[in-house]
Amino acid sequence: MPKYIYAPHTFVKDGIFYFIRRIPVDVRKHYTATKISHSLKTRLPQVAASRAMRTASQLDEYWYQLKCQDVQLPGQHLLKTSSIVVSRHGHTTDVKTTTLNVSDCVEIYLGQKGVGKGDTFKRAATRNCGYVIKYCGNLYIDQLTKAHANKLRDALVAKGMAGSSIARILGTVRSVLNFAASEEGIDFRNPFGSVYFDRSAKVQVRSPVQAHDIKIVQAACHKMDDDVRWLVALVADSGMRIAEAAGLSCEDIQVDDDGNISVQIIPHPWRRLKTSQSERTIPLVGSSAWAAKRILASQGQGSFAFPRYNKTDVTNANSASAAANKWLRAYLPEGTSMHGFRHSMRDRLRAVECPADIVDQIGGWGTVGVGQSYGSGYPVAVLRKYMDKISYNI
Template identity: 60%
Template sequence: MPEYISAPHCFLKDGLFYFQRWVPTELRRHYTSPKISYSLRTRSARVAAAQAVRAASQLDEYWYHLRSQDADLPGKHMLRLGVAGPGQRTSEGGSVNIDCVRLSEAVVTYPRLKGDGKGVTFHRAAERCCGYVIDTCGDKPLTSYTKADANAFRDALIARGMAGSSITRVFGTVRSIINFAGNEEGIELMNPFGKVYYDRSAGVSDRQPIPVEAIYAVQAECYRLDDEMRWLVALVADTGMRLAEAAGLLCEDIVQDADGNYTARITPHPWRRLKTAGSAREVPLVGSARWAAWRLLEAQDGTGFAFPRYNKTDTTNANAASAGLNKWLKAYVPKGTTMHSFRHSMRDRLRAVECPADIVDQIGGWQTEGVGHGYGKGYPLIVLRRWMQSAAAGET
């Protein structure tokens, strides 16, 4: 009999025990997934069984309270998100004290008010990050979290194996949600999730650019294979666009002038937002990017999308593009480089031809420091094109 049979609600994967439990059908509206599944980080059936029994017991208790919320209770309309939990206090007159807004409530308010027009990743990040806090420290009133909770949360993230940059993003999201909810509810609080020490460089490796020789080899393969995936690679290789920017283009975003020059207009779309406001720009298409533009417009299938395979739903599937292209790319580029490395390479290639830094920023959609750079419309396309042609040709 397999060892994992002795550990309830568990299964084995690669020698590690995982906890798994299906959410009751009537409670699934409270969850983003019908199944709870996570690693117990142990190979011992005895340890896994103890952790699983404890987790199952906690879930049973919580589900009991959720079912109580759904009951037809007197005065239910006066409750905040259902039955008041432990730790909620009342002020004079019996109303719920605003100081008792819980993190689970804050994470509902934040995306509702700030998530308009933002992608699903924004909402998932808020739920995921606050879920980490609740798993580690419990679902408490915002004023009840302490510095000890924040330090325990940090230790839990480190134990998950998160890199310093990922921990920074998680803490930033949690801080923003707590601060926003506090301001909305008029709560004065000292956010304990600020100024928490950890090694921000731990596990972080610098993204390396792709050498020019490797870029030329990749472009040659793109010309040879000549399909939609390679058109996307070729477009990114000689522009330094973010992969999502390129994958979400419409055919009408690629325009040709009277001289036969192509330009990509990078603008926000409902299916693909831009990373920053400064990311909206026009990028001249030269070298392999010009070839890709010609092939895309020649082969357009009537959907309107330049890359329909990555736009089959209401959101550009940049993750699928990244996974597929990186898998193909690794045979031609140094270890540790990815599609995003073309963006780093473009900056270096423009430096190599002594392109002014503010022109480089305009081409890549990077923020240029200084108040003066916010004035005017920027450099004309003819200037950008000249520098990009020099970079594509490797001129010095």
């Protein structure tokens, strides 16, 4: 009788030996299954036994390495970098221990910097870093290279994005990765920091609205006299962003004892501001003052200035912009939009020799210089002096 040969970790199907082994629980998180099974491609027990033992030995060695990766080394928290030195087969090599991938970075970034920010901020971080995951993979950050950054750039260019859009996406990616690495104490060289591309490609220059066109629009607003026209007129002579105007409360509109009207641009739960410099008070003149009076007469205190754009928890600035720009097509040259009034405001103030820091305060633009952060800015009376100079008589 021939001697029976035992082949461990095997089973026989149709006379062919197969290897089978369950994956240990402590390394199962690295797999998509609970066991490993494959054909040993032999009908001979002795060959199957040899191949099965060799496969089992290879798995034991690999699983040991996986387990070691999950073990916290003594004193690891004292290392200056995220790399450790391991000796293998007599050779010393550097092994990265960073376990922070791109999606982890987004989570850390939003968890810290996203507090109190609107949905736009959160969507931008998630969407822009999502491009990295889509085109490069959800890699650990120490695996990201300049080749990945260039690959993302090429993909965005292929999508037909303008240079300004690519700049915003890469800027967000840089910020998210740098912030998360800093929070986790990881020494990280960001490959998205110096990516070359044509920043002017496909960029549409927003043209300012010219004086004669502003007067035509203002006259049309007075004639039609409804809430959409009040919105246009309010922006035309104040330089407000359309989201700032659409999200106003009637209580933000102030009338002093002399009958002068001004508007406070402050953050609201339903409409946040773009920057900290955006919080300001603007004296209203010309069509803006007319629109504010019509709003107060129609809506009264204690309500939204534009209820139709504030039916939910968040001001629908996109709807306001779409409605205003659709109407303006009949009055403005091609390439000019609602935002052009904001560009015009800066030019109009320059024309009356308004100091640059007053221009910045009226428009809510950031002013360069440490000294500009001191004090409370110019009083409203000073701002009004220059705003009166640019008012058009309709």
